[in-house]
Amino acid sequence: MTVAARLVQIRRFLGLSQKDMGKRVGVSGTTWQNYELENASPNAHVLAHLSGEGFDMNWVLTGQGDMRGGGPKLETKEAGFSELGPRELARDEIGGAGRHVLVPRLTLRTLEGETGGRLTVEERTMLDTISFRRDFIERDLKTGTTTLVAVEMPDDAMQPTFNAGDILLADTSDPQLRGSGVYVFASGGALMVKRLQMKLDGGLTVSSDNAERYPPEEIERDALDRVKIVGRVIWRGGRL
Structure with missing residues (x-):
């Protein structure tokens, strides 16, 4: 079953038309129809809304686990469904001991310089949370539940690997360059997701998979404070 088919299942579970479903998650009925037709992928705001209503x-x-995942029971529209906000899902705390983990979705606000030899983000603002199964994080991603953040792919720089609007999970347990890979980082006040590779001279190569539109950039060693690493990307969710 595809993501689109699971979105159809959610809508039918709620007993809504495509127009009403779109209104429910803050998009037009046509946009929701495009989700079901696989012409578009739901963005982070739509996924966060679905998570806030108890959908896993x-x-x-991914199709793994249960649709509702033990979240708050929802009534159908005909039975008098009442809206639930993201905070009302939080029976499991962020990084808590429950079956599910609420991973914070962050935006970057204030950037500071180098701290303790690491390029860090000083202040991050939580927009909302997204629910994931604890066993998926621990068994499949093989990482801790308190060090993950979710971000939305901000542009098409990493196409075809990632699409704009894809949800990415980044491991922030050690916010520094740990070998070449795809990283979430900030530079010039903007949030970016690109491949980073350390050069032999201590500099950095920043590259995009969409190289035609975003050519590689070389950053010299003495200019590394331009890059504030948030974490390494270890998972993506979105249209395939």
Whole structure:
């Protein structure tokens, strides 16, 4: 079953038309129809809304686990459904001991310089949370539950690997360059997701998979404070 088919299942579970479903998650009926036709992928705001209503994002994006995942029971529209906000899902705390983990979705606000030899982001603002199964994080991603952040791919720089709007999970346990890979980082006040590779002279190569539109950039060693690493990308969810 595809992501689109699972979105159809969610809509039918709620007993809504495509127009009403779109209104429910803050998009037009046509946009929701495009999700179901696989002409578009739901962005982070739509996924966060579905998570806030108790749908398991691990199930929505991968098909693993249960649709509802033990979240708050929802009534159908005909039975008088009442809206639930993201905070009302939080029976499991962020990084808590429950079956599900609420991973914070962050935006970057204030950037500071180098601290303790690491390029860090001093202040991050939580927009909302997305629910994932604890066993998926620990068994499949093989990482801790308190060090993950979710971000939305901000542009098409990493196409075809990632699409704009894809949800990415980044491991922030050690926010520094740990070999070449795809990293979430900030530079010039903007959030970016690109490949980083350390050069032999201590400099850095920043490259995009969409190299035609975004040519590689070389950053010299004495200019590394331009790059504030948030974490390394270890998972993506979105349209395949």
